[in-house]
Amino acid sequence: MAVLLDVVSWLLLSLGGAFVFIGGVGALRMPDLYTRMHAASLTDTMGAGLIIAGIMLQAGASLASIKLAMILLFLLLTSPTATNALASAALLAGMRPGEAIPWRQESRE
Amino acid sequence: MIALFGVFLLTLLVITALAIVRSENLFVAVMLAGIFSLLMAAMFFILDAPDVALTEAAVGAGISTVLFLAALALTAERERAGSANRLLALGVVAVTALIVIFATFDKPRFGDPAAPVHQHIAPWYVERTPEAIDIPNVVTAVLGSFRGYDTLGEVFVVFTAGIGVLFLLGTRPRRNSRPVSVALDESDTGLRHYLIPRVVGRLLVPFIVLFGLYVQFHGEYGPGGGFQAGAIIAAGMILYALLEGEEQALRVLPRWALTGLVAGGALLYGVVGVAGMLLGGSFLDYSVLATDPIKGQQIGILLIEAGVGITVTGVLLSVFHAFAARERF
Amino acid sequence: MALLGLYHYWVFAVLLMIGFYAVIAKLNLIKKLIGLSLFQSAVFLLYITMGKVDGGTAPIFQAGLENQTFSNPLPQVLILTAIVVGISTTALGLGIVVRIKEEYGSIEEHEIQEIDRR
Amino acid sequence: MYYVVTIATLATMALALTRALLGPSVYDRVLAVNMFGTKTVLLLSVIAFLYGRPDFLDLAMTYALINFIGVLAVLTFFRNRALRSAANAGIGG
Numbered sequence: 135m136a137v138l139l140d141v142v143s144w145l146l147l148s149l150g151g152a153f154v155f156i157g158g159v160g161a162l163r164m165p166d167l168y169t170r171m172h173a174a175s176l177t178d179t180m181g182a183g184l185i186i187a188g189i190m191l192q193a194g195a196s197l198a199s200i201k202l203a204m205i206l207l208f209l210l211l212t213s214p215t216a217t218n219a220l221a222s223a224a225l226l227a228g229m230r231p232g233e234a235i236p237w238r239q240e241s242r243e
Numbered sequence: 244m245i246a247l248f249g250v251f252l253l254t255l256l257v258i259t260a261l262a263i264v265r266s267e268n269l270f271v272a273v274m275l276a277g278i279f280s281l282l283m284a285a286m287f288f289i290l291d292a293p294d295v296a297l298t299e300a301a302v303g304a305g306i307s308t309v310l311f312l313a314a315l316a317l318t319a320e321r322e323r324a325g326s327a328n329r330l331l332a333l334g335v336v337a338v339t340a341l342i343v344i345f346a347t348f349d350k351p352r353f354g355d356p357a358a359p360v361h362q363h364i365a366p367w368y369v370e371r372t373p374e375a376i377d378i379p380n381v382v383t384a385v386l387g388s389f390r391g392y393d394t395l396g397e398v399f400v401v402f403t404a405g406i407g408v409l410f411l412l413g414t415r416p417r418r419n420s421r422p423v424s425v426a427l428d429e430s431d432t433g434l435r436h437y438l439i440p441r442v443v444g445r446l447l448v449p450f451i452v453l454f455g456l457y458v459q460f461h462g463e464y465g466p467g468g469g470f471q472a473g474a475i476i477a478a479g480m481i482l483y484a485l486l487e488g489e490e491q492a493l494r495v496l497p498r499w500a501l502t503g504l505v506a507g508g509a510l511l512y513g514v515v516g517v518a519g520m521l522l523g524g525s526f527l528d529y530s531v532l533a534t535d536p537i538k539g540q541q542i543g544i545l546l547i548e549a550g551v552g553i554t555v556t557g558v559l560l561s562v563f564h565a566f567a568a569r570e571r572f
Numbered sequence: 573m574a575l576l577g578l579y580h581y582w583v584f585a586v587l588l589m590i591g592f593y594a595v596i597a598k599l600n601l602i603k604k605l606i607g608l609s610l611f612q613s614a615v616f617l618l619y620i621t622m623g624k625v626d627g628g629t630a631p632i633f634q635a636g637l638e639n640q641t642f643s644n645p646l647p648q649v650l651i652l653t654a655i656v657v658g659i660s661t662t663a664l665g666l667g668i669v670v671r672i673k674e675e676y677g678s679i680e681e682h683e684i685q686e687i688d689r690r
Numbered sequence: 691m692y693y694v695v696t697i698a699t700l701a702t703m704a705l706a707l708t709r710a711l712l713g714p715s716v717y718d719r720v721l722a723v724n725m726f727g728t729k730t731v732l733l734l735s736v737i738a739f740l741y742g743r744p745d746f747l748d749l750a751m752t753y754a755l756i757n758f759i760g761v762l763a764v765l766t767f768f769r770n771r772a773l774r775s776a777a778n779a780g781i782g783g
Contacts, residue, residue, distance in 0.1 A: 249580075257586055257587065260590045264593060264594045269603065291623070292620050322599075322600040335596065344585050353624065355577075360622050379633035382648050382649055386653070393653075408664055466630075470652060566670070
C-alpha cells in the first residue's frame with residue numbers, strides 16, 4: 135500500500151513538473167500576449183494542482199496536508215483572477231488579441 | 244544539491260538586478276523589483292531563515308509594488324535620457340567592487356560552524372531559550388526578549404518614518420501644481436466595474452486578515468511575529484481599498500483610527516517596558532510580569548509582538564492612504 | 573565547496589555594486605531609490621549567508637530535532653526588523669520625491685539643480 | 691523526486707524571467723511576474739518538504755494569498771492613467 139502511494143505520488147509530481155515546464159516554454163515561445171497568458175495559466179492550474187496533490191500524498195493526513203489544500207485553493211482562486219485582471223488592463227490599453235501572430239498579418243494583406 | 248539550487252537562484256538575482264538598473268522604463272523596473280523580491284525570499288528560505296523569508300514575502304509581494312506604483316502615478320513613468328558622468332561612476336564602482344571582493348577572501352568559509360559569528364553570543368541564545376523563555380522559535384525569543392531594546396528602537400524608526408510621510412503628504416497640494424484631477428463619481432471608485440477581481444478579492448480579504456492574525460499569534464511556535472503579521476494585515480486592507488475605492492476603505496478604518504494604531508502600538512511596547520520597571524525589574528524585563536518568570540517572559544513577548552504588529556499595520560496603511568489621497572487632488 | 577562559499581560572497585559584492593551604481597550614476601530620483609533598495613537587499617543577503625551553518629536547520633525547535641545543529645538566529649533577527657524598517661524608509665523617500673515633483677515639476681537630478689541655480 | 695519538481699520549477703522560473711526581460715509590452719512583464727509568483731509558491735512548498743520541515747508551509751501560503759495584490763495594483767494604475775489622459779483630452783478639447 136505504501137509503495138503504491140509512493141508510486142502514485144511520484145507520478146503526480148513528475149507529471150506536474152512536466153506541465154509546469156511546458157507552460158513555461160509556452161509562455162516564452164507563444165507569439166502574442168494573450169496566447170502567452172493561456173500558456174502561463176497552464177502552469178498555475180494543471181502544474182500546481184498535480185504537484186500539490188503529489189506532495190499531499192507524501193504528507194499523509196496531517197496539518198501540512200490541510201495547509202497544502204488551502205494553498206491550492208487560494209492559487210486556483212487568485213491565479214485565474216490575476217490573469218483576468220491583466221487581460222482587462224491590456225484590452226483597456228488597446229492591445230487586440232491576435233495582432234502579433236504572423237499568419238494573421240499575412241492574411242490581412 | 245540544495246546548495247546548487249541556491250547558486251542558480253543567486254545567478255538569477257544578479258541578472259534581475261542588472262535588468263532593473265538598465266531599464267529606462269520605471270514601471271518595468273518596479274515589476275522586475277517584484278521578481279527580485281521573490282528570488283530574495285526563496286534564497287532566505289534556502290539559507291535556513293524562514294522568518295526573514297516570511298517578512299520579505301509579506302512586504303515584497305504586495306506593499307512595495309503598491310507604494311512604488313503610487314509614486315510613479317504621481318511623478319513620471321520614464322527615466323529621462325542623459326546621465327551623470329557614467330565613466331567616472333563606473334570607475335568608482337569598479338574600484339569599490341575590487342576592494343569588496345578582495346575582502347571576501349578573508350571571510351570564513353560558507354557554512355563553517357567554527358566561524359567567529361557562531362562563537363560569540365548566538366549559541367548562548369539557542370541554549371538559554373528553552374530554560375529562560377520556553378518557546379520553540381528562537382528568533383522570536385531573541386527579537387522580543389533578549390534583544391527587546393533593539394526591537395523597540397526599530398519600532399520607533401518605523402513609527403517616525405510613518406509620521407514623516409504623513410507630514411510630507413498630509414497637506415493639500417497647491418491647486419496649480421496639479422491641473423488634472425481624476426474626477427470620479429461615488430459608484431466608479433476602485434475596481435468596482437471589474438466584476439471578477441472584485442468578487443474574488445472581496446472573498447480573499449477576510450482570509451488574508453485571518454492569516455495575518457495567525458502569523459501574529461503563532462509567532463512563538465513557527466515563523467511569524469508582529470512585523471510579518473502587520474505587513475500581511477496591511478496588505479489585506481490595501482486589497483480592500485484597491486477593490487472598493489479608498490473612501491470606502493477609510494470608512495471602514497478612518498484616519499483617526501489609523502493614527503491611533505500607529506501611536507498605540509509603539510505606546511503598548513513602551514508601557515510593557517515601564518510596567519517591568521514598576522513591578523521591580525528593569526526596563527523591558529518581562530520576568531516580573533507574572534509570578535512564574537517563564538510565564539512572565541511569554542506574556543511580555545506576546546504583548547510587545549502585538550504592539551509591533553499594530554504599529555506596522557498602522558504605518559503601512561497610513562502611508563498607502565497618504566499616497567492614494569494625493570492622486571485624487 | 574570553497575568556491576561555492578565564495579560565490580555567495582561575490583554575488584553579495586556584485587549586487588551591492590549594482591545598487592551603488594544606480595545610486596551614483598542614475599539621475600532619476602526614483603531609480604536612485606530602487607538602487608538603494610537593491611543595495612539594502614545585498615546587505616540582507618550577506619547577513620543571512622553568514623548565519624547559515626553546514627547541516628544546520630532553521631532555529632525553530634520541533635519535536636524530533638533534539639540533537640540537531642541550528643543556524644544562527646541573531647542575523648535573522650537583525651534582518652527581519654531591517655526589512656520592515658527598509659520599506660518604511662523607502663516610503664519616506666518616495667514621499668520626498670513626490671513633494672519634489674510637485675515643487676519642481678521634475679524628478680531628474682540635473683533639471684532640479686538647474687532650477688535651483690536660477 | 692522532489693528534486694525533479696524543484697529543477698522543473700527553477701527552469702520555469704528562468705523562462706519566466708527571460709519573458710520578463712524580453713517584454714515586449716509591459717503586460718508581458720506583469721504576466722511574467724505573476725507566473726514567477728506562483729512558481730515561488732510551488733518552490734517553497736517543495737523545499738519545505740525537502741528540508742523535512744513542513745511547518746514552514748506558511749510562507750507558500752503568504753504568497754498564495756497576497757501575490758495577486760500586485761496585479762490588481764497594476765490594473766488600478768493603468769485604469770487611473772487612462773482616466774487621467776481622458777480628463778486631459780477633455781480639457782484640451
